[in-house]
Amino acid sequence: MKNRIINIYGLVLLAIVGSLTACDKQLDLAPEDTTVESEVFQTAASAESALMDVYNKTYEANKQTAYTIGDVTTRLIEVTSTYSMALVSGNLLTDDYTAEEIWSKTYSAINVANVIIKSVPELGTYNEDLEKQHVAEAKFLRAYNYLVMLRLYGDGALKGKMDGLCLPLQLAPYAGTEFVSNNALKRSTNDEVYTQIIKDLSEALPDLRVEYDDDLETRARATKGSVHALLSRVYLYMGNFQKAAEESAFFVNNSTYRLAPDLRSVFPISSGVDVDLDEEFIYAIPLTFNGGDHQFGTHYYPYYSKSVGYVSDDYIGKFSGTDQRITDLIWEGNPLSIYNSGKLTTSKFNNKDGRDNIPMIRLSEMYLTRAEALARTDGKVQEALDLLNAIASRADAAFVDYNLSDFATTEDLIDRIMLEREKELAFEGLHRYDIIRTGRKLQFKNGDGVYEDVPAGRYVLPIPKREIDITKGSLVQNPGYL
Template identity: 25%
Template structure:
């Protein structure tokens, strides 16, 4: 070994000893400038980033896959390309699955992911440090908190209507509370209602401009109406139906509604000022003479002029019925809440938040679900909205010839016009309409009929039908009748107006006729898809088996599974 090489080795050894001697000091030094769980939420910008993560779940491919697989493919308005009993999806739509089915697990997990992210906002909102203690500073934080409450309610609503009662997760989760028993469906619904009632008083009537797409008061009230409707039983009197009427009077007719009324405020449970502070209204001691002070008698922002059943875009320009579902119709007068998608504009891959499956899974040469002539006739008969179904070798509104395959029909609600298509594949920016004003009208009409006000229900029902008649200048309207006759007409209009928006299965369940309708459908199919639906069992899906196993019996399974 030469001397130069020996010297080099000694230099390396000495350097290593020096570095090891300094390791202890280095590792014990405080890391400066990084976010920790103590300071991550200390500004509104960081809190907004956490809120964005909860919105992000709505955009995920898996979330939307589960929406149509459960809400549409399990019902009677479509056929599917994956209905063989050898696949997890085929077993799902046949109702011949086991409790380890991957789609049952996927829907459970993706909604809890949204809940966890919303909880991060709600649990940490009080860590925000305001730089200015003025009314607008409190309002900005309050609106972020209100949106998180809406999103949490939406995710829990998806869970409770799919599985029944589910565990209500702690806002701050620790090792000690990761496994908790299921709450009852009634308890989960009460939890959802509380979030939505509070969100309604915390949010502006409707977000516009660059804020369009955020959950607002209109979205909170509309979802509250739907949550109440899912708890009410058709044909049975209940306070739920009565409250839907009251909310409909506010939303549609413009009848004033106070904070106290929508909250069902009870000062024996919580004082008004304590509630104001919890929801980030400006504390009374900090209010300036020019600042408003909200009380339980403060009126909610009116909504009846914020929405319309007329086919008009965001700016008030006339559009066609089907254009409500295209990019030109995003945030239109008839849209209450949308899942917002944006193109990446650079063709980047691996993004789960692009909205592509809305186009490729449903409007393509190899679709996963489609409709048939017989189903279309059953849904629409001669209704003008039938014209917005498209079959093989037929022309789309922009002149494209549909290559759907013989006998297959698609809803143009799933169509992306050529001019709206992304530059890069797998990067669709088409928004999904989650709550529409038409459904608010229909919920109001149904509740009126349930409360013995069939004459008023008919007026609301024909208010919507008259707008649809403008498509072809027809004059067909619904006619009055007894309770059952009116109910059936309202349900018929729900099926026509809301078809192919991924909610049919759950609508049948809450109406109490899923078994009847799906078994009749299954009897007509050669593969008997749906014929083995078990009444009293399959209205709910099982809790994923992995949840039962990991809880060591704390989480119990639904009956029949």
Template identity: 25%
Template sequence: MLGVSVLLTVVFTGCEKSLLTVDRHGSSVQPDLYYTTVQQCNTSTQVCYRYIDWDSWWQTFNWRYLSGEAASDNAWIGNTYQSSHSTYDVVSQYTIDAGNDRNESQWIQLYKGIGIFNSAIEGISGSPIDTADKQRFTGELKFLRAWCYFDLVRNYGGVPLVLKTYLPDTHLPRNTVKEVYDQLIADLKEAAAVLPLKSAYAPADKFRASKGAALALLAKIYLYAEDWADAETAAKQVMDMGDYHLENDFGDLWDYHYKNGAESIFEIQTASSQNPPLPSSPLYMMNSVADAGWGYYSVTSDLENAYLSEKDSIRRVWTINKQGEPVAGDPDNKSFDGRGYVPGGPSPASKSGRFCRKWYVPKAERPSNGLYSRDDIILRLADVILIHAEACAMQQKTAEALASLKMIRDRVQLPTDMSLSGWDLINAVRKERRLEMAFEGDRLYDLRRWKDPAGKRVIEDIFGPNGSFVLYNTKTSKDVFETNNTLEPQNKGIHFNPAVHLLWPIPNSEIVASGGVVEQNPGY
């Protein structure tokens, strides 16, 4: 594999037998007879954590950030010194087609992971090991599979549910969104019932899925399914279990050395598999070209304005590195250069002069060769608290929603209007989610799932010819960085069509390979 891979704290003696061969869909796996001891089953389960993220240079990880942020009002593609129209810009501009190679990689790699998890589940289920161990390993694998399916369903809608191994070139039709969610809910309930608390794991095993991780993902899936009552219940279970607490300082979460901390519920452990090592791709791609980065995913002035409107100075500086301003937590970078210059290329090299601080490493903490990696937190307590707040607000449980909202705002020293109710409260929770979770991969999906009082999707008011984000950038904005660099079009999002772009296209290669068994999403 190229690039950064997951670091497993285990000795892979004899482990090659558990690295299973899969076809391009991940639905055909030929396991060897390997699952005969607890050690073998444990090793095979741990190996599977490698495949939740695959090749984080070009595959699922970057696509998640690309589609979750750069196709939203939080980020531009950003890099204006290279031509990336065939891969990245088409997502930001909503001109993507079914032949996009990054979109295809997302689909293929997620299904490869699912195929490997299925094979491990089958191997462990037939193992002679103790039932409790068997249930725990299976619970971990079902959590990993659920995470991959969650990414699939929120990107593509209903997808084929592949829950066992099949002969090569077997193709299943798409299941409905409800069927996919129902399966994930069942799997995560089962996992939560058998997995240990995070606090019960030894330090070397903190990377493993826990009861809290299963319940946190379950709460998130309930939220997407608009099952407010069950989302509230699952989120509250996580909040009350005592395994997690909010870090006192919001900036501590983005410390380069922060790993599996008190607020982290589940994170991907990353380190380089290359010699010499390569950096974690987000750190490399999401930094200014003036600081050895590639200059992708630059922050919009629209997102900065959201922080300014709330006087949210703490999260603003820990989320945004801005041209000419000092970098939070880095005394060696007193004037961030977000514009950059590439010899022989257009100048400036960045659309907005802003990049995400959450993925920045202070200069003094970088290895001497300038290459570094950092864990990817994909579930944390603040997310769960905001799920609880939103689920309660949608049920008009005002006091409960306000209490959770206040917890998040208290940490960053912001007052909470305790008189909020109804849609004012719902919108306050939604804004808080943007401020807290920016550049953690959820923004696009939140905009797609949220509805206004009339049932219209919120994203329809933000993108399209008359969308607020499009009109801000083309009519209102005076931002000196963005308006003076039109190498990335200022009318980002103008091509959004709600009849098409609530989902991404199923890769055309999948449609062709399945002989039409897998059907395309409307409009592609």
């Protein structure tokens, strides 16, 4: 079945599907050539090929800064790249290429998901249950991509500002041959975007599989588990801790997902060829290799080369000397790199050619989400402590389990859970958003080696100037960039 995964993540679609997806987003011009869509959805195989383009575009949207911004903009990384300093300090210009590329590539994925969601029910002529599954997978991916965008562009979206402006909710494929400014979508509120994400995930849940015959597919495609996990993350970002706890409860004693006894098996040294996904992955983008040519090329993460910076002493100082997350998952990286010689980096991404599995949601995140949510709703409860102990003891054989009496207050327990999230999930694209949603400050080290606060209005990226210009102002800029 591995060849099937190769098809999922490496497929270069023929023109018949490309013509459906050539327009990256609602704000672009439509493609000049079109193809009858019914030809694509006559068979399960061709429809699945179109669906796999959504997976591929989701990878394209998350293979660079959209993923690493979650960590390189925090004190986990000592940034040395001059270009990256603008991102880290909140000084991006409104016409910055990074903000525009993230926007463009993510809306490209959303647009192809819209094609599946609309066209399969209307034009599909294959097995009805499989049609429903394909639509459900597309809804999961649309929700995932909208959440990526929400946390980067939504004004106050992680701070409970539900009336803040978020994103244009494009829920139908782009149509038409000419851009008309008065038809351009405006930015929906954070509340409206959150509501749509939850709606997509809730509608997807009944029609998704629990698991596939092949374990790699179970962790690389949308399942009931990945929906519950993403819903848990959504509710955590919203501050709805009761719902976050309910969704993450799906993973308690769930035999499909298990914590590995050692972290090196979760993040093995990558050969650059097919590398299995460990059982604790709920959703990941897998490394694939076919015919001697890596289907994805490289993911352009800067960790191995240390071209952006290196792991900070501040982060390393939070561990004991027996913790696997230091002994096994921190190393020098490329010893021949011209960048930051002798400094340390993460080995979660360790292939010299950038050919690694990409973690999107892991079981350890769900343990810590449930622990935090239970503590915030029920106080110092044993289950929250047990979940914290499970993650900490797995990483460090010398760790001694906590007792409830070790924490004077519920806030002390929550603080310790948040520290464990930082240690466990570092370099997986999440830390920035934990900082923002918990009311802490984003900081960067200036040229004098002193930490400064990022301006409060720059906790989100600018709406790309190009998008504002071509809509003639239908899209408005985030307040911090006016």
